[in-house]
Amino acid sequence: MRHISPPHGTVYAVGAACLALALTGCAGGTANGSADLGADKDAEVSVNLRGDNAKAGERVQVKLTEGRLKDVSVGDDEGGELAGRISKDGRTWTSDRVASPGTKYEVKAQDDRGRTAERKFTTEAAGRVNKLTLAPGNKTTVGVAQPLSIVFDNPVKNKKDVEKHLKVTTSNSTQGSWGWITDYSGKDRIDWRPKEYWKPGTKVKLDADLNGVNSGEGGGWFVRDYDTSFTVGKDQQVDVDLDSKRLTLLRNGEAVRTVPMSAGTPGSQKASWGGVNVLMSKEGTIRMNSETVGLGASYDKMVDYSMRLTWSGMYAHAAPWNAAYFGNTNHSSGCVGMSDGDAGWLYDAVQVGDPFVTKGSGHKGDADVGNGYGLWNLSWDAWQAKSALRGGGSAG
Template sequence: MGRFARGGAMVGALVLTASLALTGCGGDQKKPEFVSGAQQTGAPAAVGSTDAPSPQAVAPLTVSPADGADDRPVSSEIRAKIPGGGEVTKVVLATADGDTVEGQLRRDGSSWVPSKPLKYRTRYTATVTGTGTDGQTHRGTSSFTTMAKPKSMIGSGLYMFSGKTYGVAMPVVAEFSPGIPKKDRAAVQKRMFVQTDPPQRGAWHWLYNGTQAYYRAPEYWKPGTTITVRLALAGIPLSNGRYGNVDRVATAKIGRSFEMKVDNATKRMTVYQDGAVIRTLPVSLGKKSTPSSSGTMVVMEKKESTVFDTRDEPDPDNQYVTKIDFAQRLTWGGEYIHSAPWSEGVQGRENVSHGCVNVSMANGRWLFARTLIGDPVTVRGTERKLVPGNGWTAWSMSWSEFVEGSALPVPEGGAGPAF
């Protein structure tokens, strides 16, 4: 069982393109909260009249951030409300220099979200246009200024690279250092956007200490899925006085279906591709004093050649320095699938490892050439259960258990995209 420090955060590029309108209380969708006053003329004068039409004031929209607001977070969203309900049709956010910010309305109509963080210490003007349930056009503006860059920030990471292809069990993994306080997780989760093509519902699950959050669907991703992620964290204010540091973005692809299932009873690994068995391999798992973990893990890291150094283990019997070939990490604690020529004589019959899944040199090479980061590995029948958070453990629980870890309510079948 090897030991290595956890990898750094992985960041990619994201472009969000959907644009949805808000509807008022007269429609089936949720009423918006959108923008500030305008004047409209009333009905024309009667035929033959020489009097000019009398102007009628249109009830103003209410905009947030409010006009004149100062020290607003760079994560601010534009909210507005049309009195009596209606539909917001256009939002323009611009600096005093005329530079505009792209953005889009949330699907639930609650706000307009800039597609990138606002700039620090910058004055913005939001101009909103909408149609009321009375059929009249409402317009309004609000100018506000963002805060200076805060000194106390929270670190963040995204374990996904843009342009990469992952296995069907690859969760979206957000990491925070220090962890997000429990009372702040709902607000942070609202700013963590995931879209999939083809569409698949999903949910977030927070680890107990708030250092990581996983996003997955009820089942493995469909092969060929494109996953687009934006952790819109820059400027989010937290209750501990810290602020989010940066936005993390990535667009990645899901490859073919490839699963590895290990049974301690038979000491065999069965390998499936696209649902069909393509090979069965003999294995040796962890001995009783250092058992392998039972649960569903994913391949987190691949190294064709590395060195396992466990000389800091308290038990002298578990201390060694060994060169390892075809290593595929499954847990942060140091469980791997790897070739082990020294145990080939007992593979399929006896467990002798320090917690890893031992395979022969030939089988290790064969697996290594075919796996992707994010491929699922399920081990069953061992003396130890996989500990949540020891690796990307998003799939080592039922869907009902998984959604219990969300900071926001999850609709049956999972939440859809925000936009």
């Protein structure tokens, strides 16, 4: 092995096979600045990733042939650093996370005798990048039925690998599970729901440590991490009774107010969805056009106090044109309509994430699990079975 001796007593190995690095001693410099290593032998360090096109998605591993590693750092060109651990025997350091694509890294190692070594490598470019959309929004307050929901831009084939990089932390060790479904848009989606509705006041945080994870064929790499957090608000539920044609807001299990309403016309595509549908958004005054939901030219009008329950177009909203049917007949195109006053009151009272529970006769069954947040219509066992890791569990 050939050595050069730069100033200040530091000696670097050059041309080392298999990217081996020579740890160099600082046992005292001579008059010409070279290191006086005495009887010490060079100890070699190897790094598993090398060159200008190193494989991304791998953990960085640094190995020492003799002695013990004291400190290893792996930093990238943007100021980030891969944390890692030294093995019990002191010979191997392994990063906790994988190397991200298209990134330059510098490895610095020091052994227990003060000798140091450095190496650089660059990982392969990502080629195709996958991104995601998170719900609910960061630092929001939501209802007791709101799931954590992630929709991916590109397909996710490596579902197990992606899921194990998603960590949910709650303030009260809420039991819950991830489940993979197909979003109404046709994209891959994964949701995390508790076994039962959230307890009011629960604080929830998601850390999606996906940087450097490959989502699989057709999906590409994730090149950043994501996170979001939210707080669970009041314990509220809206009961929509298709038999009595009345809607009731419950808070802490007690009825706050009941109002007359008219839901979807039974026996056709205009029937309302049944089961549990979660309030997705409060959209205010919007234009509703029946042609966008496959109902021909049934309606095209501006609608006030619009509260979205499904992606396919089921809302609760003001419907003054349908006033003759409130409280006596279900005669809408699928939405839950009320007077202006009642709709305005409900709009102000509800939270995104509140469950709307539609019961009684004349609905058209439960909406698909990806058509909004229909996951509460599945049993706990059925929901856990949708986890790629099959197990669910508690979030501490």
